[in-house]
Amino acid sequence: MSKMKVLIVSDTHGREDNFIKAIRQLGPFDRVIHCGDVEGQEFELRELAGCPMDIVAGNNDYFSMLPREQEFMLGKYRVWLTHGHNYLVYMGNETIMREACGRDIDIVMYGHTHKPVITKGRDVIAINPGSLSLPRQNGHVPSCIVMEIDEDEEVSFEIVYLE
Secondary structure, three states, X not given: OOOEEEEEEOOOOOOOHHHHXXXXXXXXXXXXXXXXXXXXXXXXXHHHHOOOEEEOOOOOOOOOOOOOEEEEEEOOEEEEEEOOHHHOHHHOOHHHHHHHHHOOOOEEEOOOOOOEEEEEXXXXXXXXXXXXXXXXXXXXXXXXXXXXXXXXXXXXXXXXXXX
């Protein structure tokens, strides 16, 4: 397999300025993944991404035709993409990680909390890119995650803060 570079974002809430900044500063990407709460901008964001893009509906995507969840392969990794609001993520990511293990998932990607997280468990990795528009972690700096899969299919994740 050749190398793969993936941008993971969430909770843009109808604002595209930091999405554009992330694409320009950190790209190019082979794929972009959005963990929900696009608020009607899925078409604009797909156009701006410049590569294949996966998006799920978040709790603020009221009338969206986007899927609520998706499962797919990235390299050798089975990925589950969900916004996370149905899995008690405000209380921590134990519930969503347990659900991911039950689904035989390697990596679960979620949003909703607006706080970036990378948790490497024994059987599953849980990642939350935070929010590009309304960050809630200390410092309130917009964040995303850059995921890379190398030639040996080893995966790495980096939380990136946009200034």
